[in-house]
Amino acid sequence: MSLYLRQVEREIAEGNPTINSRRLGQLLGLSDSQVRRDLGWFGQFGYRGIGYRCQELVDRIREILGTGRPWPVALVGCGHLGQALLGYAGFSRQGFAVRAAFDRDPQLIGQHIRGIRISDFSEFPEIVGREGIELAILAVPADQAETTAAQIAGSGVTGILNFAPTLLNLPGPVTVSNVDLTIELEQLAFAVVQHRGKR
Amino acid sequence: MSLYLRQVEREIAEGNPTINSRRLGQLLGLSDSQVRRDLGWFGQFGYRGIGYRCQELVDRIREILGTGRPWPVALVGCGHLGQALLGYAGFSRQGFAVRAAFDRDPQLIGQHIRGIRISDFSEFPEIVGREGIELAILAVPADQAETTAAQIAGSGVTGILNFAPTLLNLPGPVTVSNVDLTIELEQLAFAVVQHRGKR
Numbered sequence: 001m002s003l004y005l006r007q008v009e010r011e012i013a014e015g016n017p018t019i020n021s022r023r024l025g026q027l028l029g030l031s032d033s034q035v036r037r038d039l040g041w042f043g044q045f046g047y048r049g050i051g052y053r054c055q056e057l058v059d060r061i062r063e064i065l066g067t068g069r070p071w072p073v074a075l076v077g078c079g080h081l082g083q084a085l086l087g088y089a090g091f092s093r094q095g096f097a098v099r100a101a102f103d104r105d106p107q108l109i110g111q112h113i114r115g116i117r118i119s120d121f122s123e124f125p126e127i128v129g130r131e132g133i134e135l136a137i138l139a140v141p142a143d144q145a146e147t148t149a150a151q152i153a154g155s156g157v158t159g160i161l162n163f164a165p166t167l168l169n170l171p172g173p174v175t176v177s178n179v180d181l182t183i184e185l186e187q188l189a190f191a192v193v194q195h196r197g198k199r
Numbered sequence: 200m201s202l203y204l205r206q207v208e209r210e211i212a213e214g215n216p217t218i219n220s221r222r223l224g225q226l227l228g229l230s231d232s233q234v235r236r237d238l239g240w241f242g243q244f245g246y247r248g249i250g251y252r253c254q255e256l257v258d259r260i261r262e263i264l265g266t267g268r269p270w271p272v273a274l275v276g277c278g279h280l281g282q283a284l285l286g287y288a289g290f291s292r293q294g295f296a297v298r299a300a301f302d303r304d305p306q307l308i309g310q311h312i313r314g315i316r317i318s319d320f321s322e323f324p325e326i327v328g329r330e331g332i333e334l335a336i337l338a339v340p341a342d343q344a345e346t347t348a349a350q351i352a353g354s355g356v357t358g359i360l361n362f363a364p365t366l367l368n369l370p371g372p373v374t375v376s377n378v379d380l381t382i383e384l385e386q387l388a389f390a391v392v393q394h395r396g397k398r
Contacts, residue, residue, distance in 0.1 A: 001389075002379075002381075002382040002385050002386065003382075005385075006379065010366070064389075065385050065388060065389045065392075066388040066389050066391065066392035067385055067388055067389075071384075071388055073384070079283070080279045080280070080282040080283035080286070081279070081280070081283035083279040084278070084279035084280035084283055085380070087279070088364060088380060088381075089341060089364045090364040090379060090380060090381035091380075091381055091384060093364075093381070094381045094384070094385060096381070096384050096388075134391070135384070135387060135388065135391070137384075142288065158391045158394070158395070159387045159388065159390065159391040160387075161383055161384055161387050165287060165288045165289040165292075167209070173394070175387065175390045175391050175394050177383060177386060177387040177390065179380075179383050180201075180205065180289060181284070181287060181289060181290075181378075182201075182287075182289040182290055182292070182293045182295070183201040183202075183205075184360055184376060184378050185270075185272070185290060185293070185295050185334070185336075185360055186200075186201045186204075186264050186266055186293060187201065187376060188334060188358045188359075188360050188374065188376040189264060189265040189266055189270055189295075189334065189358065190200075190263075190264045190265050190266075191358065191374045191376065192265065192333070192334070192357050192358040192374050193264075193265035195357070195372070195374050196357070
C-alpha cells in the first residue's frame with residue numbers, strides 16, 4: 001500500500017487528478033487486475049471510465065495505513081544514524097513528527113538537533129506520557145538494543161521501529177518492526193545480476 | 200528471498216541443520232504451499248521427509264541473489280547517514296565490503312572512519328576502477344542526489360542504492376534502488392493500528 005501511496009502522490013505532484021488501474025500497474029510493474037484486486041480489497045473506490053481520483057485514493061490509503069493523522073514519534077539513540085533520521089525529510093512529509101530525542105551520552109544530552117532537544121533517556125517515560133508519543137525509533141548500538149527496547153515497551157509506547165542490526169523479540173502488546181538495510185543492498189545486487197543476464 | 204535467507208541463517212545459528220516448509224512458513228507468516236512454490240521456483244532442493252538442508256538452502260539463495268561472492272561497494276556522502284552506514288554491521292555479514300568512501304567536504308576528506316579513508320569525490324572514477332567497485336551507496340543530501348548519481352553512473356558502477364529522500368530516474372545501464380525509510384514507519388503504524396483493532 002505504501003508503494004501505491006507514493007506513486008499516486010507523484011501523480012498529484014505532476015498535476016494528474018485521476019489515474020486508472022492500467023497506468024498505475026505499468027508504473028509499479030503490476031498487472032491492472034492485480035491493482036484492482038489490491039485496491040478493491042479495501043472497498044470500492046474506482047470510477048467506471050475515470051479510474052481513481054488521485055486525492056481520494058491518497059486519503060483512503062493513508063486512512064488504511066493509519067497515517068491519515070499525525071503520529072508523534074520519539075527517537076532513541078542520537079549517534080550518526082539517529083541524527084541522520086532526525087533530519088530525514090520523508091518522515092514529516094508522511095505525517096510522522098519526531099517530538100523528542102533521547103540518548104544516554106552526557107556529551108549529547110542538552111544539545112539541539114534540528115530544533116529537537118536531546119533528553120536523558122531516564123526521562124523517557126515522563127516525556128513520552130506528556131507528549132502522547134506512540135512510536136519510538138530505536139537507533140542504538142546492537143548490544144544495547146534489547147534492554148533499551150524493553151524499557152521503551154514498559155512506558156506505554158505501542159510500536160518500535162528497530163534500526164539496530166539485531167532482531168528484537170519483545171513479549172507483550174508492543175509491535176516491533178525490524179529494519180534490515182542489508183536487504184536493500186541484496187535486492188540491488190540481485191537486480192544488477194538480472195540486468196546483466198539480459199544483455 | 201532475503202527474508203527466507205535471514206530466517207534460515209537464524210535456524211543455522213540456533214543449531215538446526217534442517218527445516219521443513221511448514222515450520223519455515225509459520226516463522227514467516229506464509230502457508231507451506233507458498234514456501235514450496237517460492238523456493239521451488241528456483242529448482243528442486245527440498246528432500247522428502249527431511250525438508251531443506253539449511254546450509255544448502257542458504258548457499259543456493261545467496262547464489263540466486265548474487266551475494267554468493269563478495270561485492271565491493273563504495274559509499275558516496277559521509278555525513279551522519281553515510282557514517283552510520285559505514286559502521287552498519289549487517290553489510291559485511293552478508294558479503295558487502297565497503298572499499299572506499301567519498302565526500303566533497305574538505306573537512307571530511309582525508310579522515311578515516313572504521314578504517315576507511317574518505318577520498319575526494321573527484322577521485323571517484325579512478326578509485327572505482329582500481330578497486331573493481333560495482334555498487335555505490337548514495338547518502339548525499341536530496342538536492343545533490345541527481346547530479347551525483349549521474350557522475351557515479353558515468354564511471355562504470357552498475358548499481359546505485361539511493362538513500363537520499365528523492366526518487367532517482369537515471370537513463371542507461373545502471374540499476375537504481377531507491378530506499379524509502381518512511382515505508383518502514385508506515386508499516387509499523389499500520390501494524391499498531393491492526394493490533395489495536397484485535398484487542
